[in-house]
Amino acid sequence: MAIEVDYRFPPGTDIAKQATVIAIGQTVGSWDDRWTSREGAFRDRLGQVVKIEENTATIAFPEQNVEGDIASLLTMIFGKYSMAGAAKVTAVRLPEDYGVRPKFGISGIREKLGVSDRPLVMAIFKPALGLSAADHGQILSEVAPAGLDVIKDDEIMADLASAPTFERLKACREVIDRARDQTGKELLYATNLTGRGNELVDKARRLVAAGANALLFNALTYGFSALEALALDPEINVPIFAHPALAGALCGAPDHGLDYSVVLGTLMARSGADAVLYPAHYGSLPFEKSQEMIIRSELVDRNVFPVPSAGIHPGVVPKALADYGDRVILNAGTGIMDHPQGAAAGVKAFFEALDKAQVGVSFRTEEIEAGPLRSALDKWGAV
Amino acid sequence: MAIEVDYRFPPGTDIAKQATVIAIGQTVGSWDDRWTSREGAFRDRLGQVVKIEENTATIAFPEQNVEGDIASLLTMIFGKYSMAGAAKVTAVRLPEDYGVRPKFGISGIREKLGVSDRPLVMAIFKPALGLSAADHGQILSEVAPAGLDVIKDDEIMADLASAPTFERLKACREVIDRARDQTGKELLYATNLTGRGNELVDKARRLVAAGANALLFNALTYGFSALEALALDPEINVPIFAHPALAGALCGAPDHGLDYSVVLGTLMARSGADAVLYPAHYGSLPFEKSQEMIIRSELVDRNVFPVPSAGIHPGVVPKALADYGDRVILNAGTGIMDHPQGAAAGVKAFFEALDKAQVGVSFRTEEIEAGPLRSALDKWGAV
Numbered sequence: 001m002a003i004e005v006d007y008r009f010p011p012g013t014d015i016a017k018q019a020t021v022i023a024i025g026q027t028v029g030s031w032d033d034r035w036t037s038r039e040g041a042f043r044d045r046l047g048q049v050v051k052i053e054e055n056t057a058t059i060a061f062p063e064q065n066v067e068g069d070i071a072s073l074l075t076m077i078f079g080k081y082s083m084a085g086a087a088k089v090t091a092v093r094l095p096e097d098y099g100v101r102p103k104f105g106i107s108g109i110r111e112k113l114g115v116s117d118r119p120l121v122m123a124i125f126k127p128a129l130g131l132s133a134a135d136h137g138q139i140l141s142e143v144a145p146a147g148l149d150v151i152k153d154d155e156i157m158a159d160l161a162s163a164p165t166f167e168r169l170k171a172c173r174e175v176i177d178r179a180r181d182q183t184g185k186e187l188l189y190a191t192n193l194t195g196r197g198n199e200l201v202d203k204a205r206r207l208v209a210a211g212a213n214a215l216l217f218n219a220l221t222y223g224f225s226a227l228e229a230l231a232l233d234p235e236i237n238v239p240i241f242a243h244p245a246l247a248g249a250l251c252g253a254p255d256h257g258l259d260y261s262v263v264l265g266t267l268m269a270r271s272g273a274d275a276v277l278y279p280a281h282y283g284s285l286p287f288e289k290s291q292e293m294i295i296r297s298e299l300v301d302r303n304v305f306p307v308p309s310a311g312i313h314p315g316v317v318p319k320a321l322a323d324y325g326d327r328v329i330l331n332a333g334t335g336i337m338d339h340p341q342g343a344a345a346g347v348k349a350f351f352e353a354l355d356k357a358q359v360g361v362s363f364r365t366e367e368i369e370a371g372p373l374r375s376a377l378d379k380w381g382a383v
Numbered sequence: 384m385a386i387e388v389d390y391r392f393p394p395g396t397d398i399a400k401q402a403t404v405i406a407i408g409q410t411v412g413s414w415d416d417r418w419t420s421r422e423g424a425f426r427d428r429l430g431q432v433v434k435i436e437e438n439t440a441t442i443a444f445p446e447q448n449v450e451g452d453i454a455s456l457l458t459m460i461f462g463k464y465s466m467a468g469a470a471k472v473t474a475v476r477l478p479e480d481y482g483v484r485p486k487f488g489i490s491g492i493r494e495k496l497g498v499s500d501r502p503l504v505m506a507i508f509k510p511a512l513g514l515s516a517a518d519h520g521q522i523l524s525e526v527a528p529a530g531l532d533v534i535k536d537d538e539i540m541a542d543l544a545s546a547p548t549f550e551r552l553k554a555c556r557e558v559i560d561r562a563r564d565q566t567g568k569e570l571l572y573a574t575n576l577t578g579r580g581n582e583l584v585d586k587a588r589r590l591v592a593a594g595a596n597a598l599l600f601n602a603l604t605y606g607f608s609a610l611e612a613l614a615l616d617p618e619i620n621v622p623i624f625a626h627p628a629l630a631g632a633l634c635g636a637p638d639h640g641l642d643y644s645v646v647l648g649t650l651m652a653r654s655g656a657d658a659v660l661y662p663a664h665y666g667s668l669p670f671e672k673s674q675e676m677i678i679r680s681e682l683v684d685r686n687v688f689p690v691p692s693a694g695i696h697p698g699v700v701p702k703a704l705a706d707y708g709d710r711v712i713l714n715a716g717t718g719i720m721d722h723p724q725g726a727a728a729g730v731k732a733f734f735e736a737l738d739k740a741q742v743g744v745s746f747r748t749e750e751i752e753a754g755p756l757r758s759a760l761d762k763w764g765a766v
Contacts, residue, residue, distance in 0.1 A: 082631030127421075154412070158458075194450060285463075310463075
């Protein structure tokens with residue numbers, strides 16, 4: 001099967017010409033009489049203009065031009081051409097077996113947690129920088145007994161002298177083990193994996209050996225190939241939560257780069273991530289619902305957990321359930337940590353919201369009885 | 384020393400507000416009374432708005448927030464904020480020791496080639512796809528005796544069944560050894576390093592063990608951390624030529640992403656590349672001279688070889704000399720391979736152009752005697 005890519009051009013572009021430039025220039029390039037004997041080989045590798053509709057051209061590339069990874073794919077479909085002028089990649093359709101599958105994904109994460117029938121609730125350590133490892137343990141000891149499913153470092157939290165990654169892990173690991181005795185269930189701590197390129201895989205292995213049961217990874221700032229390396233390593237046998245940091249630089253412009261749905265949906269789903277974070281359209285970052293819905297489909301179709309994020313609070317739960325059913329991780333930072341009655345109440349507010357939303361209770365604030373959810377709705381409202 | 388970053392905003396932006404959002408949101412985030420005891424730690428990690436001038440805000444970030452690599456830097460300066468709306472990173476000023484230095488760079492590459500006093504001449508295998516390994520050897524056997532300094536794979540050329548990387552290397556290595564006997568000098572073949580993330584470093588080591596004397600690497604599609612991993616590996620003791628494929632997706636938009644000078648200059652110069660390719664402003668891709676001149680400075684200041692590329696032919700040599708002096712690699716694809724008298728004449732035309740330009744001979748076509756340079760000027764003109 002060919003790899004099909006849609007390119008959208010601004011008004012006034014000679015689309016037929018640009019489509020040919022891509023089909024030829026991103027594959028074989030030109031050849032002359034010297035290479036007549038190779039003509040067959042060249043034709044086998046040329047891209048083909050499949051169709052041009054309105055402002056979009058579709059090019060089919062031979063799968064044999066690339067290596068089943070994200071990097072050679074990006075080089076072929078948009079490497080040099082990205083520098084040629086205004087054009088945006090709006091869709092990439094790949095053969096079923098292209099890329100790296102998640103080790104765990106939705107089903108594997110559910111199995112680890114023993115939770116099969118509801119959305120998961122996830123928190124973020126806040127403030128992002130300045131807390132010590134002990135502070136992390138303290139925060140986790142507040143939220144873990146409330147039944148939290150997942151917690152993650154802030155993506156900005158690197159391996160800093162003031163809160164080294166292995167010390168954060170140690171402090172949190174103790175809390176997780178204690179909480180398991182209380183709640184009877186596991187809690188995943190997605191520890192932020194950072195470091196220079198030469199130490200990432202080894203550090204991830206050591207983190208897992210030291211008790212990390214999940215990793216957070218800024219896939220776009222480190223690169224898709226780093227994510228593949230982690231996902232393909234048998235010793236790194238914990239779920240990887242991929243964070244979208246820097247996605248706006250690739251996806252935010254109207255006429256350049258790639259759609260968010262391509263980068264955070266299609267490509268993330270093919271690079272071994274088990275769960276992928278991205279902005280929710282009803283959250284605090286500007287994001288189109290149509291992009292979010294494509295991301296959801298691309299991820300769920302490959303058993304990757306969607307994690308709509310940024311500005312999530314208990315009031316968005318009915319909306320999230322309507323969009324995702326139970327195949328979603330509700331990921332809140334301040335929406336848990338800044339709950340008026342404290343972070344544990346923040347977690348409880350989410351579970352209360354889930355219970356109510358799943359049986360169809362209205363979220364009109366005045367109809368909700370006093371308690372964690374009511375306090376959250378009073379503070380953040382409902383969407 | 385702090386890390387200073389310039390952000391340019393579109394007209395109508397409340398720049399003071401956005402600058403504060405960045406300084407706080409990309410570091411600590413907000414905190415409340417619970418964390419009064421940590422106030423000092425938070426303040427040490429907050430970004431500071433240094434100045435706002437016209438449409439640009441400068442933020443200073445504490446160096447202690449990051450890890451000396453590119454990925455944690457990008458996450459901090461533009462991770463989440465890249466998704467917040469229109470803003471472009473136009474400059475990043477780093478402490479002198481930040482990042483990874485090249486193993487070879489300008490001085491090391493010159494030493495390998497035994498060429499100290501002139502620009503280097505570099506060719507690209509063309510057509511990009513469809514040639515066999517034997518074809519590569521055949522092409523190289525044409526251009527090597529003419530004294531070529533460097534040749535590289537096309538960046539699209541992956542490790543394909545029709546021309547496997549190790550077979551291309553084998554075919555070319557034989558030619559390089561033969562040519563050395565003739566010309567008395569080395570020729571670097573920048574072999575394109577491709578593959579899934581988990582095999583890149585090992586494959587690079589095996590390529591070097593098999594005789595690769597340089598590597599080509601698509602740093603942006605694989606990721607900066609993959610480049611760091613290669614640069615920091617002691618067994619990969621050959622120069623790395625970094626290719627800018629995909630740079631347009633990060634840099635091409637007017638109000639989003641990062642300037643080309645940041646990505647292809649500042650960041651490449653801090654991630655271990657020995658030579659960096661990027662579009663020349665007088666070449667075939669749209670590129671601003673001001674961006675190219677910043678890239679040049681950023682690279683040369685760190686002993687990294689600048690390789691202005693795309694649409695390079697012998698007629699641009701006087702311009703390149705004026706811009707770069709002798710600290711430049713003249714990198715031509717079709718500008719060598721499609722020379723009317725063949726690829727060897729293409730190389731000779733560059734050396735003839737260098738000889739003439741260095742002694743100030745005019746490039747008015749009608750004044751150049753018949754020969755390789757004249758034929759090149761007749762075909763491609765002079766700039």
